[in-house]
Amino acid sequence: MARKALDLSGRRFGRLVAIESSYKLITINGGMVLSGEKPMNKGTVISLCDLTGIMVQPWVESGYRAVLVDPQHKEQSNQGGVERLPFTILDAMPRLSEIIKNENVVFVFGFPPCTDVAVSGAAHFESKRQKDHHFQAKAALVAEQCRVVGMACGCPWGFENPVSVFSGIFGKPNYSFHPYEYGQYLPEDDNHPQYPEYIKPRDAYPKKTCLWVGGGFVMPEKMPVDIAPGYSDQHKKLGGKSDRTKNIRSATPRGFAKAVFLANAPHIKSYA
Numbered sequence: 001m002a003r004k005a006l007d008l009s010g011r012r013f014g015r016l017v018a019i020e021s022s023y024k025l026i027t028i029n030g031g032m033v034l035s036g037e038k039p040m041n042k043g044t045v046i047s048l049c050d051l052t053g054i055m056v057q058p059w060v061e062s063g064y065r066a067v068l069v070d071p072q073h074k075e076q077s078n079q080g081g082v083e084r085l086p087f088t089i090l091d092a093m094p095r096l097s098e099i100i101k102n103e104n105v106v107f108v109f110g111f112p113p114c115t116d117v118a119v120s121g122a123a124h125f126e127s128k129r130q131k132d133h134h135f136q137a138k139a140a141l142v143a144e145q146c147r148v149v150g151m152a153c154g155c156p157w158g159f160e161n162p163v164s165v166f167s168g169i170f171g172k173p174n175y176s177f178h179p180y181e182y183g184q185y186l187p188e189d190d191n192h193p194q195y196p197e198y199i200k201p202r203d204a205y206p207k208k209t210c211l212w213v214g215g216g217f218v219m220p221e222k223m224p225v226d227i228a229p230g231y232s233d234q235h236k237k238l239g240g241k242s243d244r245t246k247n248i249r250s251a252t253p254r255g256f257a258k259a260v261f262l263a264n265a266p267h268i269k270s271y272a
Helices: 054-061 087-102 117-130 135-153 179-185 233-237 243-249 254-264
Strands: 003-006 010-020 027-028 030-032 044-050 065-069 077-079 081-085 103-111 157-162 175-177 207-216
Touching: 010 117, 044 054, 044 087, 044 135, 054 065, 054 254, 065 087, 081 087, 087 103, 087 135, 103 135, 135 157, 135 207, 175 179
Parallel strands: 044 065, 044 103, 065 081, 103 157
Antiparallel strands: 003 010, 010 027, 027 030, 077 081, 157 207, 175 207
16 A cells, blocks of 8 residues: 655655565665665664553664663563663663663653543542642653653653643643554554454554654654544443553554654654
């Protein structure tokens, strides 16, 4: 299926005839601009408050090194091009400082928890405030840590959240999107590899997500798939307060992750 492609500045640079799911081959105007090889050391990407690693998968498959920070990781590890740090951002700072100082960090993204700030949970704000007057300030601090890490790296960065009180703290978001708006970046026979019983193929569901970005981050072109009108029926399957349910609800849309990679990866930008 022919697609329009974008370079890092957002300009169209030709017909994208094929995007392989592994990003080992991209063909533009009939000519291959990326080979099937996976040269390492293209750079390092950092993903904060990231358990699934969905955001970094296309980067790793294309030869970048990834660092995932999330206290839910079972153990500290470094294999397959992915270093996992089972810490909060603050506790991971000594290791992150080493990485920022010694490696070529090319992209940073953060997923600060939304439990205490999303307006969908506004009915519970007052009871939470009675227990902890600073509960939202603490949530905002995690988002601020994402921003600071991105700025310290001097590369494209961003963090996301659903519609939340962050707009009153960090200002109006730079961008917003729904997962289905990037569904065409996934194959037509797509099924979610981790949560197929909960998340629809090709991310075909609505969920307004806001982005605060900087450092030259490029918002990728939207290529939506059709969805049924109204609210997403998959939310009926995802009630409750368990960590598993929260993790599924907040799983990074894979189409968006792939689109962000294509718009911001330096080695793709160089072909524009």
